[in-house]
Amino acid sequence: MPQQPDPGRVSQQPWTVERLVSGGDGFLRAPDGRAAFVPGAFPGDSILPRSVTAKKRHVRVKAFDLLSPSSDRVPRACSVQGCGGCPWMELSRPAQLKAKAEILHDCLRRLGRFVNLPSPVVHAVGPDLGYRTRVRLHRAGGQLGFHATGSRRIVSVDRCAVACEPLNEALADVDRSGPPAEVELRASTDGVQVLVDKRRVSGPAAQRIPLPGAWLEVPAGAFSQVNPHVNRALVEAVLAGARARGVHRIADLHCGAGNFALALAAAGFEVRGSDLAEAGVLAARRAAQAQGLDASFEVGSAAQAAKPSAELVLLDPPRTGDKDAATALAADPPAHIAYVSCDPATLARDLRILVDGGMVLDDVQGWDMFPHTPHVEALAWLRRAP
Ligand SMILES: C[S@@+](CC[C@H](N)C(=O)[O-])C[C@H]1O[C@@H](n2cnc3c(N)ncnc32)[C@H](O)[C@@H]1O
Known part of the structure; x- marks a missing residue:
């Protein structure tokens, strides 16, 4: 048609x-x-x-x-009109959480064919405004802001309601008349890092982030979680899950700069981290050495590193999921897998591959990492079938 x-x-x-x-x-x-x-x-x-x-x-x-209007509509907590960043800003928080639980459940049922799974809880942790410690803006023609919904038109912003206060203060100082560029601001314990087209122009050399029992330093351009409140809760959930399962050796196959791996090592687990991106791996290695932690880090794809020597394998792929790693793990399942995901559709696909390979899906919970947006973060636990 x-x-x-x-x-x-x-x-x-x-x-x-x-x-x-x-x-x-x-x-x-x-x-x-x-x-x-x-x-x-x-x-x-x-x-x-x-x-x-x-x-x-x-x-x-x-x-x-x-x-x-729906009875769940609320006044906007932001005066910027037309910015595509927070499409659910006018929906109450309880209604946002309910919708996220339904989206997660629906993907697991429809795409993953997990028909008997109960509706997952979506945890709300920390503030729903001022939560972001990283924002990416666009600069062109004297404007600095976010792309409008569904277009590349720049909606100029002086203040972002979901960015933390240090980022809003730094935003006021960014030169709007510079050449067209992507401008990223990252808040750290020791100041705000400003990156223009991924190159640091001011602020600390790395973004230092406190973790339970440790810290990590994310180098310019490498991945960092945007919401430290929810990130901490997720790291703690992985720590608690690893303790409850009595595991000792853990492989973190999308380790980034060591967000989960360093906290796990600080809690006494023996950790092997790997990631495709070298900058993150080198930073994780440096942080482990500086803190005297029992963790090793290698550059490599998760599919290649998915050997069954670890008792717990941690996956935390980008939005695309990691079909290759799921397929490799399904062929030779470890005792336990913890899968952290920012996309319910690819999570459902990869969980189905793992379950068809002989793993049992025990639990899926959601976290509201990105309030006022439709994004859903989730943590799933699987174990090898007896
Ligand atoms: C969502 S980030 C998570 C990083 C880290 N776990 C954290 O919490 O900061 C996804 C990571 O997967 C890495 N990655 C992407 N594709 C990969 C692959 N095929 N194998 C291993 N790592 C990959 C990226 O470099 C990135 O560091």
């Missing part, structure tokens, strides 16, 4: 949004049975579509009139 604007067929009567789906759009079943996706609408909103893109099986609402 060609992609044709088709407002006449769908805009005659009000629609009520049923739920939120992966990616953050409102969803409902249109009167003609087609699935309708409504960006910017929330469950309980009654809307009149004004402009749609219609296909054979689904409709995308590009603009709508809000006839009566």
Whole structure:
């Protein structure tokens, strides 16, 4: 069916949004049975579509009139209009958490075929504003800000409601008239690091982050978690899970700069970390040496490093998941796996590979790492089937 604007067929009567789906759009079943996706609408909103893109099986609402708002709508905690960063800013926090639990559950059921899994809890830890210790902005034509929803137009910001105060103070000092560039700000225990096109121009050489029992230093350009409150809770959940399972040897196959590995080593576990990115591995090695921790770090892919010598394997891949590592582990399952994920769809896919390879999925819990956005962080625990 060609992609044709088709407002006449769908805009005659009000629609009520049923739920939120992966990616953050409102969803409902249109009167003609087609699935309708409504960006910017929330469950309980009654809307009149004004402009749609219609296909054979689904409709995308590009603009709508809000006839009566959901009771879960709240006033914005931010005055910036049109920035694509926090699409759920006008939805209450309890409704955000409920939607995230549904999205996680839905992906596990539909994509992972885990039909009997109970709906996971999504934990809210720390503040829902001022939580970010890292922001990435765009500079061009005298503007500094975030990309508008669905476009590369820059929405200028003087202040970001979800960034921590030191980042907002540093934002005021960034030169807006410089050449077009990506500008990243990273808060650290000893100041704010400013990176322009991934190169440090001011601030500390590395972003130092306190962990339970240890610290890590993330070099310029390497991955760092954005929400230290939730990160700490996740690290503690992995520590508690490792202790409860009585393991000693742990392989952290997407170790980055050692976020989980260093805390695990500080708690007395024997840790082997690996990651594709050399800068993170070198930083993790330096931090382990400086703190006298029993941990070794190597550069390498998770699939290659997935040998079954560890009793617990920790996975924490990027949004794309790690199908190759899951396949390698499924062929020779370790006693336990902890899988940290920032994408429920790829998590569901990889968990299915692991379970088909002979592992049992014991537990999945969510964490609200990115309040006011549809992103869901999750931690899943698996064990080798007896
Ligand atoms: C979400 S980050 C997590 C890093 C670290 N666990 C942390 O909490 O800071 C994902 C990491 O996976 C690494 N990575 C991506 N693909 C990989 C692969 N195929 N094998 C190993 N590491 C990979 C990236 O370099 C990055 O450090």
